[in-house]
Amino acid sequence: MSSSSIRDALKVLPDGLKDPLLAEFEQALDEYRAGDWESVGVKAGKFCEIAYCICAGHVAGKFPYTPHKPDNFPLKCNQLEQHNQTKGRGMCVQIPKILISLYELRNNRAIGHVSSEVSPNHMDAEFFVRGMKWVMAEFVRQLSDLALDDAHALVEAVTARTFQIVWSSGDTRRILEPAKTVSQKVLILLYAEARPVNATVLRKWADYHNSSYFKRTVLKDLHKHALVHFDEAKDTVEILPPGQSMVENSGLLLIGGKA
CATH class of the missing domain: 1.10.10.10 (Winged helix-like DNA-binding domain superfamily/Winged helix DNA-binding domain)
Structure with a gap:
């Protein structure tokens, strides 16, 4: 799957949102392939902040030109739910709930582990990557004007299994x-x-x-x-x-x- 295909599908988004979203997504996949689990989490956190701005812009009827970090991320995501009747559950409920879960794990999982424990970093990275893929696929599905078959094919490419050793x-x-x-x-x-x-x-x-x-x-x-x-x-x-x-x-x- 090429990033240009996703960029074309998300042409409704301003470049100031679309480019950093794709950059964090692609870099997270690179870090995953390299086995740098902690860096995957860093990218996931930034991805969530940009994705929130896209959902909030959808609700407001106008996308911001650049992303910003919400003061209270879980609260801001939950506040989008009140618009689900008019703006759809996907962008107002389902995507924001996934973002909250990713953001919570990224910010509040203990980093240090005693030597007898098995580090959860790899397990966390698996969740980050899958969650980001799901969100990206939903953006393609909900924000593109592709024909149904083309949108489906691109979503399948977005959610394809990440190459591992x-x-x-x-x-x-x-x-x-x-x-x-x-x-x-x-x-x-x-x-x-x-x-x-x-x-x-x-x-x-x-x-x-x-x-x-x-x-x-x-x-x-x-x-x-x-x-x-x-x-x-x-x-x-x-x-x-x-x-x-x-x-x-x-x-x-x-x-x-x-x-």
Whole structure:
């Protein structure tokens, strides 16, 4: 999907709203692909402020030329609901409710986590991206003058699945960056699963054929450095908080990212 297609569909909006909306949306997707979860939240917050201005402009009958940050974001969004009978529930109720949820999570989720906890940043980023896609699709659906079939096709493109480094099909997983080392693949796969994985299954997912070397060297080395927990009795492997932090902060989730 090209941003120019969305820009054309949203031609009713002034450039001062449309351009920053698309910029924050596209940058959030870039940060998601790169595995920078916290930056996804930053972009989501700015996206929500711009999206509110679009909803408020729809209610007022005139869009502002540039976005502004409301003093009380939840209150301002909720106040739009009183206009739903004349301006429609989509722009007055449904989109604003989604914006409130995104904004709340962005501003009031605790950033620091004790080492024994699994960071919710990845989970939050998933919600941010999906919420932003839904809002963008609704704007296309409600504000464009496209023919129904064309609008539907563009909405489908907007909400298409974001490309990720782990491909999943049934019980099969593959890393879509062959240049990653086997240790990096193990960490990425365990991070994506967020649960203990059988060592043999993990080896197959990592596309590695030497079973004894995989356990004796790869898994035990990661275990030794407290990046994973390799339970030899159960023959399972699970990522540990330092391993999770390494995946999130080292660019491992980025296609072509650094080692």
